[in-house]
Amino acid sequence: MEQxxxxxxxxxxxxxxxxxxxxxxxxxxxxxxxxxxxGLEEVCGRGLTFDEQAVVMLALMPHLxxxxxxxxxxxxxxxxxxxxxxxxxxxxxxxxxLPTGETAAFILGGEDTGKRLEVMRMFGKExxxxxxxxxxxxxxxxxxxxLSGQLRVSEEVLSRxxxxxxxxxxxxxxxxxxxxxxxxxxxxxxxxxxxxxxxEEINTWINGQRTIMQxxxxxxxxxxxxxxxxxxxxxxxxxxxxxxxxxxxxxxxxRVDLSMIVSKYIGETEKNLAQVFDMAENRRWILFFDEADxxxxxxTSTTTSNDRHANQEVAFLLQRIEDFPGTVIxxxxxxxxxxxAFLRRFQAMVYFPMPDEESRKLLWQxxxxxxxxxxxxxxxxGCAVKAELSGGSIANVxxxxxxxLLATHTDKLSKEMLDYALKKELAKEGNIG
Ligand SMILES: Nc1ncnc2c1ncn2[C@@H]1O[C@H](COP(=O)(O)OP(=O)(O)OP(=O)(O)O)[C@@H](O)[C@H]1O
Ligand SMILES: [Mg+2]
Numbered sequence: 001m002e003q004x005x006x007x008x009x010x011x012x013x014x015x016x017x018x019x020x021x022x023x024x025x026x027x028x029x030x031x032x033x034x035x036x037x038x039g040l041e042e043v044c045g046r047g048l049t050f051d052e053q054a055v056v057m058l059a060l061m062p063h064l065x066x067x068x069x070x071x072x073x074x075x076x077x078x079x080x081x082x083x084x085x086x087x088x089x090x091x092x093x094x095x096x097x098l099p100t101g102e103t104a105a106f107i108l109g110g111e112d113t114g115k116r117l118e119v120m121r122m123f124g125k126e127x128x129x130x131x132x133x134x135x136x137x138x139x140x141x142x143x144x145x146x147l148s149g150q151l152r153v154s155e156e157v158l159s160r161x162x163x164x165x166x167x168x169x170x171x172x173x174x175x176x177x178x179x180x181x182x183x184x185x186x187x188x189x190x191x192x193x194x195x196x197x198x199x200e201e202i203n204t205w206i207n208g209q210r211t212i213m214q215x216x217x218x219x220x221x222x223x224x225x226x227x228x229x230x231x232x233x234x235x236x237x238x239x240x241x242x243x244x245x246x247x248x249x250x251x252x253x254x255r256v257d258l259s260m261i262v263s264k265y266i267g268e269t270e271k272n273l274a275q276v277f278d279m280a281e282n283r284r285w286i287l288f289f290d291e292a293d294x295x296x297x298x299x300t301s302t303t304t305s306n307d308r309h310a311n312q313e314v315a316f317l318l319q320r321i322e323d324f325p326g327t328v329i330x331x332x333x334x335x336x337x338x339x340x341a342f343l344r345r346f347q348a349m350v351y352f353p354m355p356d357e358e359s360r361k362l363l364w365q366x367x368x369x370x371x372x373x374x375x376x377x378x379x380x381x382g383c384a385v386k387a388e389l390s391g392g393s394i395a396n397v398x399x400x401x402x403x404x405l406l407a408t409h410t411d412k413l414s415k416e417m418l419d420y421a422l423k424k425e426l427a428k429e430g431n432i433g
Contacts, residue, residue, distance in 0.1 A: 001161070003035040005065050008057040015107045016071065029054075029108070043160050044134055052129070055104045055122060059135045059153040060161070062098050069097035085111075089139075089150050101137045101147030120146060133282050156279070168252070169279070176269070177254040177276045180288065182243045189237060189244060190355065190362045190391065198350040199241055202228055205347075206249050206327055224325035227345055229292070231332050232352030235392020238331040241352070242288045245329075253286045258294040258317075270316050277320050284326065292330035295342075321345070360385045363394050372405070372413040380418055387422050393429065397421045 010032050017024035026032060030050060040056055041047055048056065061068050072086040082088070087102025101123055109115025122129060123137045123146070130136055134157055137149030155169070169175045191199070205212075205226045213219040230238040239255075246253035256276060280287050289295075295314055321328050322345050330346075343349065355363060364384050373380060389397065400421035401413055 004039055004057055007035050011054055019110045043157055051108055054108055058099050058104055059151045066096040072097045099151045101149050105147055176272050177256045180243050180253050180255045186244050186248050190359050195350055198348050226347050227328045228348040229330045229346045230350050233354055234333055235390035236352040237391050238352050242329045246286045251284055251286050253288050255288045255290055258289050258291045269313055280326060286327045289330045292332040293334055354390055357385055363391050367398050374412050393425050397425045
């Protein structure tokens with residue numbers, strides 16, 4: 001980065017000297033040679049023009065070298081106030097000069113109105129700065145000039161510079177999504193052939209969407225993205241399947257808990273969710289909305305203002321889900337209440353059934369450590385598979401068995417231990433059902 005900072009200093013000084021008609025080694029900032037090497041290219045993921053490089057560096061300066069911009073604090077003697085043409089805003093805790101779009105226009109064009117318009121276009125929604133969430137102008141007052149917006153580089157770009165790695169945000173109130181991962185592999189999943197087919201189709205879409213939409217020109221007719229609804233009883237592998245789809249395709253999966261979002265009114269929800277969608281789009285994430293029933297049947301009568309807000313959130317979410325150009329998976333336990341209009345938005349509805357005896361056998365065989373079993377292996381397994389449990393419940397039983405083994409300092413599983421654990425788990429299910 002050093003050479004880029006040095007280059008930016010040169011550009012900045014030249015811009016000021018030229019503006020104030022002082023002696024200057026160049027007659028235009030464009031004569032200043034851009035550094036060799038592709039530092040900025042790596043950070044932005046593509047090649048940049050001179051103007052783009054200057055704007056990215058300007059946005060980075062407060063982070064990398066804040067004093068560099070202090071020169072803009074100079075007062076305009078004629079009016080005894082700061083130079084309007086330098087732009088700039090003052091932060092809450094940062095004492096230095098924070099650039100605005102105006103600052104960028106000044107450095108690149110001075111008084112040149114044509115250049116100013118070019119710079120404005122650089123901050124428009126069509127430019128990749130915006131589309132790829134590199135940097136943006138934010139916080140213009142209502143009715144105030146567009147370029148008075150604060151020039152802000154995104155956290156993603158900062159993270160790429162600071163940590164030399166992709167930005168993986170944490171789940172917070174501002175960012176209501178959490179990355180989910182699994183150590184399991186695709187082959188560890190036990191699903192019936194219908195679920196397997198549906199998952200393969202989603203997988204094919206992820207790999208082939210470019211061919212379908214661009215090469216075959218179908219983007220004119222088909223809506224971008226793929227929306228799937230996973231439904232079925234608890235513990236049947238819905239979350240696991242979504243997570244593995246990501247793992248298999250080297251994509252991050254971010255989970256949004258909808259019950260958390262829709263149930264209570266938080267003024268900022270919509271903005272925060274918008275951020276999740278924006279990031280997901282740029283980063284090629286799979287979005288996984290859990291507890292999606294919070295979305296259904298909510299669009300009914302509104303009595304309190306709370307309901308009204310919840311309804312607005314739901315409407316917003318549905319729209320964003322429908323427009324999302326990537327892969328979205330919604331999961332729920334129940335399928336009731338799903339109205340037609342809602343279902344039409346999905347490319348796939350995948351029912352995750354309770355595993356049948358054969359599937360349960362596979363699950364037990366995969367999960368039970370071989371070292372636990374002795375001669376009565378088949379009796380134990382036979383007894384275990386009879387219990388009508390989901391994959392998630394089987395995992396619970398095995399956990400309980402493990403605890404019993406530890407507590408009794410044994411390393412072989414007895415039928416009593418297994419029976420006890422099974423009974424406990426079945427009782428749980430009974431209570432719910
Ligand atoms: N079909 C399956 N194949 C392999 N393991 C499974 C399967 N179903 C469940 N499991 C095991 O149970 C755990 C819990 O499953 P998961 O969280 O995917 O269930 P879910 O359907 O999302 O449940 P919920 O509706 O409660 O969210 C998994 O992490 C996995 O260890
Ligand atoms: Mg789940």
